[in-house]
Amino acid sequence: MDKYNKRETIKNTTFWSTFFDKTKEGKRFFSYRMKRWILVISIHLLFFLSFAIDIQTLEGTLNGSRFLGFHLIDVYTNMQLALATYHIPINMVIGTVTIIVFYLLVGGRSYCSWVCPYGLLSEIGEKWHNTLVKKKIIKERKFDHRVRYIFWALFLITAFSSGYLVFETINVVGILSRTIAYGWSLGLVWVLVVLAFEVFYSRRAWCTYICPIGTTYGMIGKASALRVEWNDNCDHCMVCHDVCFENQVLEITKAKYDKQREEKGITKEYITGADCTLCGRCIDVCHEDALSFDFRLKSLV
Ligand code: SF4
Numbered sequence: 001m002d003k004y005n006k007r008e009t010i011k012n013t014t015f016w017s018t019f020f021d022k023t024k025e026g027k028r029f030f031s032y033r034m035k036r037w038i039l040v041i042s043i044h045l046l047f048f049l050s051f052a053i054d055i056q057t058l059e060g061t062l063n064g065s066r067f068l069g070f071h072l073i074d075v076y077t078n079m080q081l082a083l084a085t086y087h088i089p090i091n092m093v094i095g096t097v098t099i100i101v102f103y104l105l106v107g108g109r110s111y112c113s114w115v116c117p118y119g120l121l122s123e124i125g126e127k128w129h130n131t132l133v134k135k136k137i138i139k140e141r142k143f144d145h146r147v148r149y150i151f152w153a154l155f156l157i158t159a160f161s162s163g164y165l166v167f168e169t170i171n172v173v174g175i176l177s178r179t180i181a182y183g184w185s186l187g188l189v190w191v192l193v194v195l196a197f198e199v200f201y202s203r204r205a206w207c208t209y210i211c212p213i214g215t216t217y218g219m220i221g222k223a224s225a226l227r228v229e230w231n232d233n234c235d236h237c238m239v240c241h242d243v244c245f246e247n248q249v250l251e252i253t254k255a256k257y258d259k260q261r262e263e264k265g266i267t268k269e270y271i272t273g274a275d276c277t278l279c280g281r282c283i284d285v286c287h288e289d290a291l292s293f294d295f296r297l298k299s300l301v
């Protein structure tokens with residue numbers, strides 16, 4: 001992707017080329033998309049190999065696992081379990097606290113971009129969706145992203161009232177994670193249904209409007225140390241808005257805030273919205289280098 005010389009972005013170039021960025025001099029390097037895909041595939045390869053050939057490195061699934069003997073429990077899974085059974089075993093507490101501390105450091109919804117296997121499928125679906133929109137075969141349909149908080153509460157209430165983890169029956173993340181670790185199941189059909197909905201109806205719908213796992217990590221992310229930082233090199237081209245499926249968090253890149261910033265002498269600002277997945281797509285496409293990752297606690301390290 002040649003953002004400096006050709007103004008290429010995730011939307012106007014081939015899917016393959018988005019795995020690389022080019023410097024102003026034309027030297028190719030791995031984009032954040034490439035780095036994310038390598039990490040997601042590596043994590044799930046470890047899940048697979050730990051079960052298939054018993055290497056015992058990362059055992060279990062994304063709902064609950066052991067990494068080199070340390071318990072890791074997904075926060076939303078634990079919340080559902082606690083409400084369904086009125087009981088939280090000590091291992092679950094330890095595993096959940098470990099995960100919360102980890103995501104407080106690296107950014108809550110980094111889970112969505114850097115860990116979740118459905119995220120990769122959804123990115124492919126997004127490319128198909130954008131192509132269909134561009135060819136005017138389908139329309140772009142957007143809803144209020146805050147509907148995700150209703151789903152978040154609804155699945156907790158159903159766990160409490162039924163005693164079952166109802167969400168887990170439709171959780172595409174859990175279904176994929178179990179499929180990779182232990183083999184396929186009929187649940188995969190549901191994953192394809194959700195993907196088809198995203199391709200033909202609404203871009204990244206599961207991640208944007210439904211997934212309570214992402215919503216939970218977003219809540220943690222409000223206080224997290226790793227952030228995307230904006231600087232005043234920005235020419236307000238809005239390309240970052242175009243490629244971000246949670247672009248409500250990029251409001252600060254709009255020109256209308258410049259006057260306020262000038263008055264206060266602000267030249268840098270953090271993107272603080274809970275919905276940022278720290279995917280780095282905005283950084284990958286910004287031809288003014290106005291966006292970068294920044295670790296807020298670096299002065300303490
Ligand atoms: S941050 Fe970069 S991509 Fe976003 S509006 Fe500014 S110049 Fe454009």
Ligand code: SF4
Nearest residue numbers: 244276277279280282
């Ligand atoms: S603001 Fe940037 S890093 Fe955050 S979700 Fe949007 S594209 Fe990804």
